[in-house]
Every structure is written in C-alpha cells, then in structure tokens.
Amino acid sequence: MRVDHDIVVAGGGVAGATAAALLAQSGHSVALVDRRRPDMPDPDSDFDPRVVAIAPGSAAVLGAAGAWERLPENRLGPYDRMQVHADGGEIVFRASEHGLGKLGWIVEVPWLQASCWQALEAIDGVELIAPGSVSGFSQREDHIRLEIEGGKTLRSRLLVAADGARSRLRRLAGIETDLWHYNQQALVTHVETERPNDGIAWQRFTEHGPLALLPLADGRSSIVWSQPERRVSELKTLDDEGFLAELNACQDSPFGEATAATKRYAFPLIRRQAKNLVSGRVVLLGDAARNVHPLAGQGLNLGLMDAAALAEVLADWRGESDPARALAHYQRWRISGGSLVAGGIHAINEFTRAGPGRSLAGLGFSLAGRLWPLREAFVEHACGLERDSPKLARSAR
Template structure:
C-alpha cells in the first residue's frame, strides 16, 4: 500500500540502492550512491532502520541496552480467521503476538532468548507450526502454512540527536523499542506526522524548511516524546521478565486492577493509538 502511494505521488524510487556518502554543502545535501550516481536535495530524511548507515554517516551516536533476545518473525495461515484482531500472549521467555494481515494471514512476532530463537529458526515447517500452535494455545486453530522464518535482535535504542545539518532521523533509525507493546510502527508514524507539520508550517511561512531551527523543533518534540514512550516500554519488558512467584502475583494484580480502571485503560489505549 505504501509503495503504491509513493507511485501515485510521483516519488522516484531507487530500489535497491546503497548510499556510500552523505555530505551537506551549503543549502544542499549530496548523496553518493554505490553505483556512482549522485543525488542532491535540500533535506535528507533517514528512515533506514535501527542499524541506519545514514545515521552513522551523520555522526549521530545511539545509546540503550540489549535485551539478549531475538524476535522470530513469519507470516502464517491459520485454521480459523483472525477477524482483524491482534492477539498477544505473555510467555515466560517473552511475548508472542499474532497480528492480522489484509490477506487473511497473521504476522508472527515471537520474542525469545537468543539460544531458543536459534532453535526455533532451525525447526522444519511442520515442527515450527506445531510449536507455534502450542505456544499460542491454538487461539486461531491449527497453523496450516508458514513462510520462511527470520529473526532480528531486540534492543532499546535511542539516537542522541534526531537532527544534523539538513538531515533528520525518523522511525527505527531514531528509536528502537521492544515489540511487546506493538508500538514501533506507531512511533514512526508520529515522527512522520510531526515532521510533516513542521516542514509545511515553515514552507507556508516562506522560510527554509530545512533550516537548523526548523529541524530542531521537530527533533526536540519527537525525541522527548519517544524517550518517554521507549522508557515506558522498557519498564514493561522488565516487569514481564519477572520470574519470582511473588512478583508475578503482583504483576497479575496490577493488570487486573488496570482492567477495572476504565478511564485509565481508555486513556492508555488512546495514547497508544496516537489520539
């Protein structure tokens, strides 16, 4: 859908492509591609993932912590329809999520310790589908087919700055969070909305939309909000990692209490949805 929207907006796509150098020169930024092509623009928006090569080229450092987990991901077809409903189960090793896809399949995000993730990746399709079914308590019935599995390391990661000269970060290039809250994409979309508002306001006022003070407004607002959210998700990850029976009981009590506090529960849901 997003690729189609780009085509409809007349955006030129260079895919695949690799940026070898990024340099600001006066009121332009020049990108040198691996194939020798050179691109020039007034602003570079880096949304190239948690390992962002562009962020490194801009000299922006990151900090955070490693969860010593990997998220095993795949698309699966299930015996029963997902009914456009996301389902999540918190297991001792980490959360398992089944997320609805438009084609009727579900996207699996299964957070596991490193060694267990490697074991699950090595399973054949039949064994993987059986283990996934058991782990999900067959909520959607039997798993009837699966794509090839992949995995990515889980980290809490925040860029120390969201901007450089005629350059901004957004999405996972700016912040990476644990998937247990399912908020990674939402945070990225909020970055996009904020950047759009800031750039449009500057353009409509006749100002240089890529000027440092304009980009600083975006960077300050989003980094502050993203830091609060990321720390909140990190606290949840720590809480759900508790193994002590007394702490597990306290966690369960807190969840049940939250479920009964309708106004707070509604407010948290609205915040998660960006409302």
C-alpha cells in the first residue's frame, strides 16, 4: 500500500516538533499536524509565564533538531548553580565541579516551540499541516489511516501521538493511564528581587510545598510554587503587597526580598503515566506519555528524551519493514527511564509535605552533598547525561 508519509506526528508542541525534525533528518518523510501554527513571539514582549528549565542533554537534542541556536540569547536564563534547601539542610551543585559549562537554561515555552517550527521549515521532507487536528485513525496491517478534521485523510506507516497531557489519540489507541491527583497547583509568576538572580536555580521545600526561584535572562526570577489548591486560590486573590509578604516569609534566597511580581497564574498538578507507549503503529511521546510534578523541572526534558530515543531506535527502519521491534525497544527504554524519574519526583513531593519528612530531607541533602558519587549521579540524571540517555543527549558532555 502506498502511503503519504512514513510518519505523521500529531501535536506540534516542543516534544512533537522536535521529534518531527529529528525523524525527518534521519531520512523519513514526515508530516506534523497541529491545531494551530505557533506565532513567532514578539522580541520586545515581557517574558511569558510559561517557562521551563532545559537541561544540557535536552539542549543538545534541540540543537540537533536545529532549534536551539534559533533562540535569542537575551531570552535564555542560564544557570551554573543549583541550590536545594529543606529545614536547615542544603545541597549545592556547581556546573564546573561536574565538568559542565551550565547546569541548564530557563526558557519560555512559546520561544522554544516557535524555534522548533522554524527549524522544521528548513528541513526537506516535512509537511506542516496547521491548522489541522487528527480526529481519528484506523490501523491496518501495514499502515495507519488518519482522519484530519474537515475531511482530509492521510496514510502513514506510523502515528506519533504528541498531543499533550489529555491526549485524545492515547485514548483512541486504547492506552490506559495511571493517575494521581496531587490536589496541588503550581503558582507561577516572575519577580524582581533586591539583587539580580545571576544564574542560580534555587529551590526550597516550604511548609506549603516546593518553591523555586529560577533565573530569567533579565535578572528577575521565575517562581514556581506548588501548594494545596485552596492556598493557591487565596494567594491569587491577594494584592501584590500581600502576595510578596507571603512569598518573602517563605524564601531566604541569595537574591534578597522579592519587591515586585507580574500577574500570577495557576496550573493544576497531576501525575499521569501511560501504561504502554505503543499500540500497534501508534507511539506516545512527551506529555501524552506521562506528566510529572514540576518540582524537578523534568516534564519537557523527558519529552525531549522520548523524541531523541524514538529517532535513535527508528534510525535504521525504513517504511516498508515492520517497525514492531524498534517500537518495543522504545517502549521498554522510555517507560523505565520516565517511570524512574517520575517515581523519584513523586516520592520527594509526598515525603516533604510533612514537617518530619522535610527535616529528614534536609539532613539527607546535607549528607548527600558530601558523597561525591551520589552528587555526580544526580547531576548526570538531572542533566540528561546518564549512560541510559539517548546518544544525542549524551553528546552534550
């Protein structure tokens, strides 16, 4: 059966667009479908509230996709130090001690997504279908038939579902998920502080939940403060003065007091894990595969590792041959990698909710800080550089 494309990627968020670019660069013919084509952000606009910490391994993956170098320098908030505190105990990581230039960068999601799409436009063998929405599909022996809203149909050998946390395609593929409602929300805003944040990702486990101050390129910090839903609602209704007082009562960062804040946003927090990543010729990737608590800044980093892993296992696959073995490899690889990270993050969040857990965590941080192999293993994991990472990510070393 003749097909239109080897691979259709449904969902052009950062994970899906990166996968499309890497797969096309391996010589596959690819279509990327999304409900909307992302706009190029205005270079003079204020920083978007949706920012993510991108690890060096993920930056290397974005670089291979042709997106990283398109990000303007003045929108990247690099950090070479990470400081984590809990009840008097702390652990500090410095990039130079681990042979790295940076431990990561704080980047706005709209800039990342637009850079990925720009990169895709420059790659041969990619069709961009936007606006377009994959509304259904049927699997046949050697291909998959996709319905695009509005009546268009497409035939491809594989469908990559990168359609986000509430993935419709995951549901249509009959893949179940394990769900955990944290009853927490992440409060997000950008703050000015007495002293500029010149490159520290700072985090403290407060009595209300983990609070992070992450460096923006202009010296402000982006705040991600995960707390019970009711408290987030209360904090959202306070005026700026009241909010800053609550924040300053919980933070003792090296940047001094927070003196001004932008509008506050709240994101509900759910842990979700797909029980399988593959069903026939459908493959899940990014948030469609799992959602993790943002306390370790790993959600998109995991999605980018999915993209690189999928491109790696499919590098030698050519459209007519059976992809089952390569996809089974992808599933084993990414279910175990993703679950380990998600499980660790989940355990830390639960453990540090109560006072005794936080005190023990503080003690643990101080002890772990003295154990070099543990520190090194943590940094390798957080930076996407461990032995099990895709080759593209490990090239950041």
